[in-house]
Amino acid sequence: MMMRSGHYLNNEDDFFYDSIVKGYYNNHMKTVLTRVNSFTGIAYKDEPAIFSWELMNEPQCQSDLSGKSIKSWVSEMAAYVMSIDRNHLLEVGLEGYYGKSTPEKQVVNLSYEVGTGFIANNSMLASHMLILPPFISFPINDETTEALFGERWIKSHMEDSASVLGKLLMLTEFGKSSRSPGYQVAVSDAYFSNIYDTLYSSCASSSDGVCGAGGACFWQVMAPGMEDWGDGYEVFLEQSPSTMAVVVKQSRRLSL
Template sequence: MANKFLTILACICGVLNLLPAIAYTTDGPFVKIQGTQFTLDGYPFLFNGFNSYWLMHMAAGPEQDRNKVANVLSEAAGNGLTVCRTWAFADGGDRALQSSPGVYDEHVFQALDYVISEANNHGIRLILSLVNNFDDFGGRAQYVKWARDAGTVLDSKDDFYKNELVKQYYENHIKSVLTRINSITQMAYRDDPTIMAWELINEPRCESDPSGRILHAWVQEMAAYTKSIDEKHLLEVGMEGFYGNSIPEKQRYNPPGYSQVGTDYIRTNLIKEIDFATIHAYPDLWLSSQSEESQNEFALQWIKSHLDAARKILQKPLIFTEFGKSRKYPGFTEANRDIFLKTIYDTIYNLARSSNGCLAGGLIWQIFSEGMDSYSDGYEIVLTQASSTINIIIKQAHAMFELANTVN
């Protein structure tokens, strides 16, 4: 009962700004799954959330950068956002967490400690991604380069999924992160309920194998390995949602050209160690030649089709873990972005209600702090800069909080 009271009170404080925020403590409850629902302390857990991939990178910098981490988590919590997805990797390059296979920069690891501690202080749950499909912050390409430097002959970065040495490098990273003792809280990451879930890889693709079999086998192996170290936390793949050959009729929902990127959304999310499914959507990128109305309609059908699959086939919960609209694409206006976000948020809310929480929430891409212009990708939103967009985000946070009290 005490945990229930603190959880509810923390949510009320964060969403409604009526009282000083009460954070989840590190000895609090883990987010779990019951059927097709997320639960927290035995009660339905629905949320509005965000992506801030840069948290560890900033926390590893000078004090003015580290302050941006505290600021954005405080601002997000104050506006009712309760789940954040961020990177737990930086493979080589600037402020590298892992400078070479198995070699970690303690200062950067302490930066990740700080991110987790600050999230806990503000009552925000984290989804931590363990590697990138793309070259940003190292990713698959860096792992393959490390193996080549060690004398292994590899053809492409798709060997990340196949080569035994590369897979060993990645498994070592999983173990290093999950067993890390936080220098601030003195708690192992695998024991910390501030972490909601692990993500195996951000937006995996394997274009050399359109069937999706290679990626599927990799997920199966890495999911089992991750769970062998940590059975307390939830686990997801990191998929965008592209349907594969296991149910060909579903491929009609894919954006043009994305049925051959080496993923099979249904088959791979059925792996027993995978606890929930994810989708991403960027209609302004995927359907750049189409009208705003067509892009919004695509997003609507994309969500509906994946929720249908989550309920009827996967029988697992679903999170919309990335979506946004970039000012860098032709025709961008704030009004169009607001229409897009309202379409997404209204759909998430209505489908969460009708699915009894199977669709649990959405994580907008992305939230920045003040003074991060050099990191801009056009999608960023700064919560301290008043706008109609921020009002839409806050309204969704209120709505999802209230909805959690009505589902069974």
């Protein structure tokens, strides 16, 4: 495959191996991190309005299911980003699957193998970094089965985040698509509530005060006028009072 620059790659997984491509990546990150905010006059690397950086959205390497290639890439790129910016949280952008380095944990996954490892890859980041494994509605047709899977998925990652990695976990990208057959707002609200309840109860019942949850962000809030950008998972809170009530309930009990 040919890149726009004229550089040739054997396949898309060369992104993680090719020295020229890694150089492109570093140049891109440096440009972003050192860009000056036109409103505040502060470089992004020093901008307090920025919460965190993500190395890549859902990296996968099908040519190396051991997870070693992604682990090496994460180690190299995280070090580069942190050499420029030590002010912000940094996360990998993983989907959260357990890899071959922790075979006893793979039962928590669905049947996917993508060449990553939740524990191995996240252990490469400094201890203060935040973990953000996405959790969007998985292709499970039965609501009860999906709820049980989701509860096990969340609790397993929370426990490992707290006891193994020593980091907070931000649960992201969960939702129900309005484009799915039989979609109902009430079902979506119940889905959100179940996830929020699992997070809250796991922390509230922790006997040693250790909780791996840092928060949760569903996919995705949009403002009026952005309808054309929707992908089926969009939520317009102004138009969804019942969903707003679910979010407000979670926010209030977390603030207590």
